[in-house]
Amino acid sequence: MFIAHLPAGYLLSRRATTRRVRVALLVGSVLPDLDLLWFYLVDHGAVHHHRYVPHIPLLWGAVLVVGLALRRAFSVGDVLTGLGVGGLFHVVLDTAVGHIMWLWPWSDEMWAIWTVTRRFEPWWLNFLLHESFGLEIALCLAALMVWKKSKQNKRLAATVP
Numbered sequence: 001m002f003i004a005h006l007p008a009g010y011l012l013s014r015r016a017t018t019r020r021v022r023v024a025l026l027v028g029s030v031l032p033d034l035d036l037l038w039f040y041l042v043d044h045g046a047v048h049h050h051r052y053v054p055h056i057p058l059l060w061g062a063v064l065v066v067g068l069a070l071r072r073a074f075s076v077g078d079v080l081t082g083l084g085v086g087g088l089f090h091v092v093l094d095t096a097v098g099h100i101m102w103l104w105p106w107s108d109e110m111w112a113i114w115t116v117t118r119r120f121e122p123w124w125l126n127f128l129l130h131e132s133f134g135l136e137i138a139l140c141l142a143a144l145m146v147w148k149k150s151k152q153n154k155r156l157a158a159t160v161p
């Protein structure tokens with residue numbers, strides 16, 4: 001997924017009960033792609049970045065479980081819960097075309113709903129012209145509509161005495 005992680009995270013974060021969880025969820029929805037820095041700057045593209053730890057669902061599942069366990073006693077539990085949900089959501093969305101190792105460490109087989117074949121140059125054009133990109137556009141438009149409606153409702157609420 002290229003452009004819809006943050007908009008999709010925004011849509012999901014609307015369900016969060018506190019601002020802290022909402023922000024953590026938004027951060028978690030994009031955090032796994034920080035491994036692109038390692039991919040480009042250190043590995044120079046030698047290993048698909050979805051094989052790195054930040055794209056392993058088990059990591060975000062563990063963060064979520066720890067967050068839920070700590071949630072009642074420590075405020076950091078809320079943050080970890082939001083990060084875990086956001087990170088899991090990220091890898092779920094990446095599964096559309098991104099190939100994710102859902103069963104790691106038991107298997108390093110990579111799973112995806114669609115496989116994008118290489119037909120165009122540069123490489124990213126193959127993803128933009130693939131049918132799965134419609135999902136990204138739909139998520140972006142939905143987030144934009146929800147955001148605009150939210151702003152409109154806040155403006156209305158501010159004008160009502």
Ligand SMILES: [Zn+2]
Nearest residue numbers: 032033090094
């Ligand atoms: Zn990703």
